[in-house]
Amino acid sequence: MKNFNQKIVVITGAGSGMGRSLAKQLAESGATVLLSDKNEAGLNETRRMIEEAGKGACKTYLVDVGKREEIDAFAKQVLDEFKYIDVLINNAGMAIGEATLNEIPLEDFELLINVNMWGVIHHTRAFLDILISRPEAAIVNTSSVFGLMGIPSQIPYCVSKYAVRGFTESLRLELVKTNVAVTCVHPGGIDTDIAKNGIHYKNREKAVEHFKTLVITSADKAAGIIIKAIRKKSKRVMVGPDAKLIRFVSQAAPGLLESYILKKKDQLEQSMN
């Protein structure tokens, strides 16, 4: 998709981080951005920023992507009002703090899967027919580097992001003869509120502090990389140098990556005590 001018783009989780940056940059390119989030204040702030910049058009919707009925109602409202969309960016997601399988309350595991995995699947199903009917369309799903490697004490998040990757790669092949390009996004450490907004069981403050030591790419830079990937119809995009390195090492030297992950986990445990 070379041009976003006059395109209608749905972005979930647009009240913060990469979703907000994507919304601002796509509006700047002349798109009409339809933004959803469960965080009303964040969503209003994104809309304010876009209106102030004065380019593109923007509408906001309060939607919990962990609830199928809210997604279906959102899709119906959008299609009643706009008739079609050209791009769906499934960006909304949540994190979970360090906890082993036995420590995580099952309801939190289920919540995370509802938001990070089912949210992506339900949105895609709700908009798929209309996207296929467009001359040119795109579906962009946000996995993670945690969709490339297993991480101890991060099972629910890894499960959700591997699922998004599997869903997206399979969908891409299903849609290969259509006009819908499908992109799987694998961000590395991006400077957003994902850790702050997450569920935590241990030391929230230290977990957020630790996350800050891992981020190397700004949300604006990440959004620019994702938009470039949509333009190029990329199958997958590694966002940030850390993501590129992790992908390379996971294939070339998986044992080395495993040792590094275990060392990092020990360091994190020590810093939490």
Ligand SMILES: NC(=O)c1ccc[n+]([C@@H]2O[C@H](COP(=O)([O-])OP(=O)(O)OC[C@H]3O[C@@H](n4cnc5c(N)ncnc54)[C@H](O)[C@@H]3O)[C@@H](O)[C@H]2O)c1
């Ligand atoms: N920041 C990173 O380092 C990183 C790395 C890999 C993947 N990701 C993924 O990138 C995506 C964007 O995250 P971000 O880093 O910008 O984080 P963020 O917390 O800044 O933004 C995520 C947005 O999603 C919204 N959201 C969360 N749960 C929701 C729900 N149930 N319904 C509706 N909205 C909901 C939040 O309110 C927030 O506005 C997520 O899918 C995340 O898993 C982030």
